[in-house]
Amino acid sequence: MSEDWWDVPGNPYSPTKTQPIVPPGAPPPLPLTPQDGGDLSGPYASADLLALEAASAALARLDCGLAGSSAAVAAGWINRMAIEEAAASARLNGILVDTADLRLLAWDSLDRAPDPDLAQALPLYDLVRRIAARHPRHLYTPRRLAALDRIRQTRAAGFSLWNGAAEDVDAEERWAVLQTALAPDALTRFRPAPALIGAAAFLAHWHQVRADRSAGAALGRLLAAWWPARQGLVQARRSGPGDPTFEGSDTFSSPTHPAFAGGPVLMPSIGFLGHAMEYRPDRQEGWLLAFLNAATRSLARGEVLLRRLRLAEGQLAEALRPRRSTSRGPQVAAFLLAQPVVTSGRLAHALGMSGTAARTLLDGLHRDRLVLEISGRDAYRAYMVE
Secondary structure: OOHHHHHOOOOOOOOOOOOOOOOOOOOOOOOOOOOOOOOOOOOOOHHHHHHHHHHHHHHHHHHHHHHOOOHHHHHHHHHHHHHHHHHHHHHHOOOOOOHHHHHHHHOOOOOOOOOHHHHHHHHHHHHHHHHHOOOHHHOOOHHHHHHHHHHHHHHOOOOOOOOOOOOOOOHHHHHHHHHHHOOHHHHHHHOOOOHHHHHHHHHHHHHHOOHHHHHHHHHHHHHHHHHHHHOOOOOOOOOOOOOOOOOOOOOOOOOOOOOOOOOOOOOHHHHOOOOHHHOOOOOOOOHHHHHHHHHHHHHHHHHHHHHHHHHHHHHHHHHOOOOOOOOOHHHHHHHHHHOOOEEHHHHHHHHOOOHHHHHHHHHHHHHOOOOEEOOOOOOOOEEEOO
């Protein structure tokens, strides 16, 4: 991530940003479950309503921005946000990792052996990427989740959908807890509520039935992230036949393409960076407000990233403007936007270029400050656009 990102107006992670999203004088929030004992449709405290309005507006705005972007920009957005979500989710699990190191490791460009924390965070990235490639209606039944886990294990050695689950949980206990966590009665109770409130309630329910222990807290956060799409608040986009397809990470043998331009718009773990003490879904009091504020911070980061990618798209289009009919400039620009990490070897392989031509091209774009060099090496360098 470039250093000047911290200076973008409205950056939710800026060290100088001290004003909370909800005014300090607002009345204290009501519990997540209102007084009548189970109706999530209301009433809510005014602070909750203000936070809900801000988060819902940001979610719709970001979703419309992604829908109006090119396939390469949308793919690049979901690929980059998946890495940031995995790093933030690892931190909530007590695993401290650097996002830049995780990005390089996930895309097979780290020039050292990963430390134990990185090794534990890497499967979280695969989990985010795989869940993001599914349609939301395929995720909320125990049978479909179990089938997804079995399919993935046969295609990627060492992968488990239950990443972060307690080691002493057997398959029978996990199945029983999943049936409770994803019971139709429970899901039906969340549907009448506004989509983001339903997501907060689902994640609280996931922790209350101890599914975070038996199936993993990271999986619960991803299912909560997909809830607005399940409720129709945002689109569940699929890549079309004319969209670009590129070779992606070499770390995993994935049946879904890394350039898939779908996935949830909300990445909840990112919103808790710097606010980990507020991540208490097991407590009703204050949880709804904490979740909505985190959602707003996460969506603000998503909007900043989308603006930067769209700006980079225009700059790359100008720098790589085709000078003849056989020029690969547009394909190169799309590849750089879609992939979070680019090397000369991967670029040459994907677009049928020579290694020398790919290196020369990337070095020129680096001199023009259109790509960032992120490996810190003099040879076998890695680049990114943002």
